[in-house]
Amino acid sequence: MTTNAYSPEELKKVDPVFGQISFDNHEQVVFCHDKDTGLKAIIGIHNTVLGPALGGTRMWNYTSEWEALNDVLRLSRGMTYKSAISGLDLGGGKAVIIGDARKDKNPELIKAFAHYIDSLSGRYITAEDVGTTTPDMDLIHTITPHVTGISESLGGSGNPSPVTAYGVFMGLKAAANFQFGSDNLNGKKVLVQGIGNVGETLVKHLVENGAEVYVTDINEERVEEVAKKYSAHIFTGPDLYSADVDIYAPCALGATINDDTIEKIKAKVIAGAANNQLAVEAVHGKRLQERGIVYAPDFLINAGGIINVFGEIAKYDAKEAIRRTENIYNTTLEILNFAKEQHITTNQAAMRKAEQRIEAKKNEKK
């Protein structure tokens, strides 16, 4: 599975950087190459109006540079909106390293990358993402202070995934409240797709709150293990998108709501952790709205991780991170109501609120 919604062929049709499909007024795009280690990386700084651009480094075996560039453009923009809607004084950025994390990652390559981060003097602050780990961040920390998600022993905020899962759970409950008139999940059928770090903890919260949880993952061992641990059901149908459930929680990779899946979805609420769930925001967000499916914007409800990590910069503790994450419930309800009033999609509503915050800050600075 690629992490992009576009094929390399589609991406090659336009100008190399500023003409890219996902280019959206990014402030800076940095191409990093180190001959000795073979490092090829791209740092995308989308917007720094609210603060330094914070976002993780993804290491992925992209099939082409076009795909890597598109991913970093798309992901860094997403971070701007995520931090803005979450009330954090942070801008949006992200980095990608081209390569297979299992085969190509080594300390020298990570250190070479750290020097590039350092060269940006804090305009970009990194963290973990797919393919990078806390030990990688600790290593980056030996070169530059502009890194979060480091070990707790070094003053870090620890594993963000449980906090992310808690935020997703809050957003999911708020969306259920909006759609079903109550956030009581007792007996509600919920399908969790992807039971990794975030998905597993989400399953725990759901089961503890009486939901009937179905799990699916490409890792079959994990499915068995998680289903057994939490007394969840293993999803066995031929097609998970047409599953007869109330809530679909995408917690694997992005773009699962696309032309092939959208008409099949029976769930009345979509709320999950995966980034960029809508393959094409305008098209698929609208179609969900037309079909009466309440979509809790991913970048809003999966912000627990960044709220947690921001504590390393803003110097707040784990309790405060949880308190702020809990507020995702209120923000989600506010956004869903705003979308209804304005007759816009929930994704548009969240983006509009985020843009309003950025604009206000820009005007304040003038």
Ligand SMILES: NC(=O)c1ccc[n+]([C@@H]2O[C@H](COP(=O)([O-])OP(=O)(O)OC[C@H]3O[C@@H](n4cnc5c(N)ncnc54)[C@H](O)[C@@H]3O)[C@@H](O)[C@H]2O)c1
């Ligand atoms: N970890 C965080 O704090 C955090 C924060 C914000 C967003 N997210 C996003 O949430 C998602 C999950 O994050 P995570 O940290 O749990 O990742 P993870 O790698 O621990 O788990 C992902 C799981 O999805 C499974 N998977 C992959 N492709 C699949 C497919 N096609 N069908 C079913 N299962 C599949 C994997 O086997 C794995 O178990 C990712 O999209 C991530 O970008 C995570």
